[in-house]
Amino acid sequence: MIIKELEMKTHTDLLRRAGYEAERQMAHYLKRAFGEDPYKFVLNNLRVERGGEVAQVDHLIVLRFGLLVVESKSVAGQLSVNEQGEWTRWWNRQGRGMPSPVLQARRQLDLLCALLNDHTAELLDRGLFGLKQRTFTPMRRDVLVAISDGGRITRKTEVPEVVKADQVPERVQQIIREMQGRLTAFTFSDAEMTRICAFLRNRHVAGSEAQPDLASAPCPVQAPASAAHTPVSRGLTGVVSPPHSLPVAAPALPEPAQIGSAQIPHCRQCQSSKLSIQYGKYGYYFKCAACEGNTPAKPVCPTCQQPARLSKSGPQFTAACAGGHQWRYWTNG
Known part of the structure; x- marks a missing residue:
């Protein structure tokens, strides 16, 4: 089920356009795979803030047993990962180092989880007959890096998190099958999943345009300087709720x-x-x-x-x- 669609954008900058197209391609694959699935919630281009820090998540999938972040990478040419886990992008046989997108995705997920932890009592039920508060600590946390269909990647070490964009839905299903075999695995209730998705969508804050995805840039191109941004509040009803609030159901249930x-x-x-x-x-x-x-x-x-x-x-x-x-x-x- 798609909880937050990818916003339509137009870019004159070629690199920004390539990055957006990679996200749009991934959002398309996720909608095809999970758009009608009532047990997998997808939020595209989610941006949340906590303590002055920002988590910019390309695609978040809320599953019964945890969270999965998909980082989209537009790749023109080739990426390589050496034995030390160092990343290099190649263009016209020229290589240039780049930060690990796997670690980048994990940092975004860590900040997202820290925000959820701040609101544990609001989002999770109490267990053990109401005597003990459930926490997010035991939930599973996964990241995948989706390489655009036209890109290539060479691995000299195992990087299971990196897949081509069209392979992401099957990898998600593979993770789900793995967890279904664990009888003691942590799981969210239906009500908890609904509250978590509503909370995250309501906490989404639009920011300035993301910087170009340098994985898609030819090596001679220098990265543009980071631009300052002024967040613009936007939520379910045009207003971002205070940190302590959640969307409240109407008291009357219409027929x-x-x-x-x-x-x-x-x-x-x-x-x-x-x-x-x-x-x-x-x-x-x-x-x-x-x-x-x-x-x-x-x-x-x-x-x-x-x-x-x-x-x-x-x-x-x-x-x-x-x-x-x-x-x-x-x-x-």
Whole structure:
């Protein structure tokens, strides 16, 4: 599920344009793979601040057991990593050293996790019958560096974090399969995942344009000087919430009929409204009593237009989006 889309941008600078195209390519692959998956949340181009420091994350995937950061790299030519883990970019047989994008991604993830740790009590439930506060400490933390499809990389040492952009979704699935085999693995609840995504999206602050991705630059080109930036606040409703606040669900939960007839589900085959929600291999879906057809249950928030997730309590189903809005979606008769 895409919680934060990649903003559309135009760049006159060739290097900035190449960097943005790498991010756009990666965002496309992630949307194809996880756009309709209710258990994987994707936030593109996330920028959060903590204690005067900034974490600029190209792509963040919130998984059931932890966080995964994808760092997009636009590569014109070739990258190489030697036995000491040192990175070099090549252009016309000329090499120039560059910082490790793996370490760069880990630093962004560390700052992001530190921000979440500051708000543990707001984001995580209490365990052990409410006697002990759960923490983010045991969650899994992964990074991947996505090299654009046209780039090449030569490794003289194992760098499992580096993959081509189109291979990232499969690598994510591989990590998930690995964790599913661990019965004692830390996991987030549905409510915790929703709160975490809403919190991060609400804490996103737009900044100045990112500097060009030097991995894509020919060696003779010098890196431009860093530009000072003035953050511009932007959140779910145009205002960044104070550090202690979270989006709060409205006290009243509207019925489907109250949020417009477009929200009332119908069978996609016969258009009947004689439906009941059932759970199957791919999540919740509507079963039609008239034609026995199946229709995916994919609620969309009537307030902020974000995809929402369903939770069940007896015959009643409640929808909640990452923006913190909640409403009664359906009741099985």
